[in-house]
Amino acid sequence: MGACKRFAENARKTGHLVAFYAFLWPQFRFRVPNITFDRQNTSKSTPPYRIAQHVERRLLSWVIASTAFLFIYIALNGMFGPPRPADLPADGPDGQGGDAVAAVDPDVPPAEDAADPDAADSEGDGDEPPRPSEASWQTLGSFDPESGYRMLVYLNSRGAGIERIELTERKDNGRLKYRRVDVLGGYAGYMALQNLPDQDGAVVHVIGPGTPVALAKSLQDGTADGLQPGDIITAMQDLPVVDYQSYEAALTEFKPDTKVTLSVERGSQTLQFEVTLTEHPLDLIRLSSRGGEDEIVGNLDRLSCLLTLSAVGKRELKETDRELPSLPTQHNEIWDVVDQPADIGAAQTASYRLPVSRQALRRMEAGAVDLIHRYTLQPESYLVEMEVGVENKSDEAQQLGYRLEGPNGITLEGWWYSNKISPNFGGAGARDVIYRTQSDGHVLWGTYPLIKEARDKTSGPAKLLFAPQDSEASRQLSYIGVDAQYFTVAYIPDGEQPFDQYKRAAATLVADVSALPKHKERAANTSFFLDSQTAEVAPGETLMHKVQMFAGPKQKELMAAHGLSDAIYYGWFSMIAKPLQELLHVLKKYVVQNYAVAIVLLTLMVRMLMFPLGRRAAVHAQKMQELAPELKKIGEKYKDDMEGRLKAQRELQQRAGFNPLSGCLPMFIQLPIFIGLYRCLSVDIELRQAALSPSLQWCSNLAAPDMLAYWGDWMWEYFSGRGTGWLGPYFNILPIVVMGLFLLQQKMFMPPATDEQTAMTQKVMSFMTIFMGFLFFRVPSGLCIYFITSSLWGIAERKLVKKTLPPKGEGDLALATSAGAADTSRNGDSGGSKSLGDRIRDRISNEPPPALPPAKRKRPNLKKKK
Structure with a gap:
């Protein structure tokens, strides 16, 4: 079926x-002329085709x-073709294939602690430490604009990894500096909502400081303000909440700054809270299943920055394995929370410790060890400082090592329309792995090569970046991270010296490649891991390393301060794009305070500098119209002589002082500017989220299509799909305006057709203009503003220049055409008997006839003779 x-x-x-x-x-x-062949009458020759x-x-x-x-x-x-894979459930896939890593789904509480397969044997063992039965969430930073933090980090004790990072930096007006540009609805705060198996509602697990739900006003006397972990949300206004999906859907019905009432069950009480919604912050790191419209089938939920043992005793983790096979998983184990975050306004730290199963270690002939993972966040910083290591808890020295995974689930905003620039010929994905070593320099491994490598292998990482047998220079790591179009999350060393404690690095896919749709491969979830050098650790000592994780925007000064300048790549046109970017910043900062108007001013400046060339193009366009009848005569005269026709055309153009290529000069000069502006919109973080006007909801991001209206719910998937459609899920008005102006210019300034062939060419040009409008339907709105301004200037320029041109039939062009006519009348069909110099001298000796006034000139008869 x-x-x-x-x-x-x-x-x-x-x-x-x-x-x-x-x-x-x-x-x-x-x-096409009718060509017949009569076998009976061969004396009648067939006219040549x-x-x-x-x-x-x-x-x-x-x-x-x-x-x-x-x-x-x-x-x-x-x-x-092969059928699409069946859609996986929203909570993640039931299984995994190939190189897919184990999925971690915090939305579904486990039925039992998925830890030690030998738990029954270890019960009652005195040296086996007790384990927590339920996971907990911790936060670093705050959503409060007065707190001084630039991000809000959500941590999960199941795996001691990062579940979510939101950028909370504010502008001078108090609005979020980096928000979700694809979400127009309000935001109440991330609560790690989970569905309940036996009743309707969504249970709250964490409340971020300063979020709207933390500041929610209680509508009951005697109840403290703010929601709490353990509350069950059952309704929003009049909309029922049966699960967290319905809660997310209800939020889309309300705009930012709207006040909504949440109905909450707390124990046996039913409470109501008034919540003032805000803009949706940019969730720089998130679980794949919480991506909203950007959720991609095949991408797996997995916490970021997970830690596991890579070496203990005589066992060492192979590059093809995710964890040591003889040990219970440390990724899904619930870690002990050692240190809780401090008060808001100071450096906050959250520490985790995991005593690895003593029974399993004894079977491996290894001593007791503890894994340690510590996170610290400073105010006014985009750095999450991490301390990771392994402590030897045994009485003897041991060979120990660890594996530290990288971030994953980086933001996917605009993956279906954006054009990320790559130094590789294979192109870039929405999330690519970047790194820099002393020997290789800056390297980008794109999503597409990673998918190809993963499909070609049966196990192991998608791409090994360096290994223990490589040279020391190949293992001197300056940074490694996951790169999106406008944001980067990367590990950098704590200091100026590069990492030297890691022997192996590999890029990986956090996705089931067998379930990943072909047309959405660009949005595959990517990450990496680092294996530390194995070291001998004395009893009671710890193998500990410091790592800093940068998680922020690709702003030039900020990236340079953290040694990540190479992540900002403009491509071959950087020499043009960078000056244009600086000029736009100057215009916006000191002149107009709006990037859309700055683009208009930039376009006007370019066209004003090109005015002499524009006037020359207009002059040549008029000459072309006047030469059209003469060129037609030459074509009729030299029907069978291509060489003679070209020679006669060149002579006519030389006499008229006409160069057919000079009219293209303005276009060739504008082309680098057009490409440079396109690169600015694709790279410059300042142009992202810049609106055409603060009062307009559409065209709120000059680096994206204007998105006037959403039609993805009724338009054919073939045209409106994300990654599949030609047009995208939004109707954009600015490309239609651009296409209309192009057609208007053709109609106003294209010379009238002199024959059927010319008319055919003009129709082809009109058709190609419409076709190009479909191809450029998803270009950034800032680029459309450039085209609109340039087209309007061009129309006004041609109208103005036309009034300053000499009347038709006067000057050198009239001399050239009348000379050609006189030569033809004197020489008959053999008009090429005299040289060009002789024909010019003959014409100079005779006075040219007086020019007719424009009212008495006759236009050529374009009607076909019957």
Whole structure:
């Protein structure tokens, strides 16, 4: 049934394409001369088929046929290609394949502690420390703008990893400096909501300091303000909350700064709280299943910065394994919370310790060890300071080591429309692994090569970056991280010296590649891991290392201060993009206070500097219109002589002082500026979240399409899908305006067609303009503003320049055309008997006829003779 539905859907799409081309084809009126061959009468010669007259038509036929073939191929590939993998449940996949790592789903509480398979044997053992039965959440930082923190970090004791990082830095007006640009609804705060198995509602597990739910006003006397862990949310206003998915859906119905009432069950009481919603902060790190519209089937939920043993006793972790096989998993184990975060306003620290199973270690002939993971966050900082290590709790020295995983679940904002620039020919994904070593320099491993490597292997990491057998310079690591378009999360050393304590690094996929849709591979979840050098640790001593994790925007000064400048990459046009970026910043800061207006001013400055070239282009356009009749005569005269026709055309153009390529000069000069501005919009963090106007909800991000209206819920998936559609899930008005202005310019300034072939060419140009409008439907709105301003300037410039030009029929052009006519009348069909100098001297000896006034001039008859 699924194959039949897929066939019917694609057949419908293909039918629309065929109907479109069936409508379009007759509009071009192809006319091919009738060529017959009479076997009975061979004395009557068949008129020759003149290829030169129809080469333009054949080119047009090839363009249309190729485009139709491309569309039909895509549709047929959907019909007969392999079926899409079945959608996985929202809580994550039931299993994992290939290189997929173990999924961690904090939304579903485990039925029992998934730790030690030999727990029954260890019961009653005096040296086996007791373990916590339930996970807990801790926070570092605050959402409060007065706290001084730039981020809010959510930690989970199950695995002692980072579950979520929100950027909370504010602008001068109190608004979030970095918010979710794809979320228009309000935000109440992250609460790690979980569904309940036996009743409706979503249970709260954590309340972030300074979040709207932490400041919620109680509507009952005698009840403290703010929600608490353990509360069960049952309704928002009049909307019921049966699970956390319905809670997220209810939030989309309310805008920021709206006050909503939450109904909460606390024990046997039913309470109500008034919550003032805010903008949604940028969740720089999040679980894949909490991505909203950006949730990608196949990406797995996994905490970031997980720690595990890589060496103990005689056992050492292989690069193909995630954890030591003989030990219970440390990733899903509940760690002991040693230190709770301090008060808001000072450096906050959260410490975790995990005593590894003593029974399992004894079976491995190893002594007792504890894993230690400590996080510290300073105010006014984008750094999460980490201390990771292994403590030897036995009575003898041991060979110990650890594996530290990197961040994953980095923000996916705009992955379906953005154009991330890559130094590699293979292109970049939405999240790529970057690193720098002393021998290799800055290296980017894109998502697509990682997926290819993962599919080619049966086990192990997607890509090994360096190994113990490599040279020392190859293991001198300056940084390693996951890079998005405007943000980076990377490990950097604590000091100026590079890392030297790691012997192995590898890039990995936190995804099930077998379930990852082909058209969404760009959004695959990527990460990495580091294996420490194995060292001998004395009894009671600890193998401890410090690592700093930068999690912030790709702002030039900020990245340079942390040694991450190479992560900002402009590509081949950096020499143009960087000065344009600085000029835009100056205009915005000192002149207009708005990047959209700054782009308009930049465009006007460029066009004003190009005004002499624009005037020359207008002059040549008028000359082209006046030369059109003469060129037509030359074409008719030299129908069978291509060389003679080209020579006559060159002579006419030389006499008129006309260069056919000079009109293209303004376009070639604007092309680098256009590409440089495109690179600015794709790289510069300051242009992200810059609005056309603060009062407008649409066009609120110049680095993205304007998103006037959402049509993804009713438009065909073929056109509106994220990653699959040609147009995207939003209707954008600015590309339509750009396309309309281009067509208007063609209609206003294109010279009238002198024959059927010219008319055909003009129709092709109009068709290609419409087609380009579809291709550029998802370009950044800032680029559309540049095109609109440039087009309006061009129209005004041509109108103004036209008034300053000499009337038609006067000057050198009239002399050239009349000289050509006189030469033709004197020389007949053999008009090439005199040299160019002789013909000019003959014309100079005779006075030119007086020019007719414009009212008495006759336009060429364009009607076809019947």
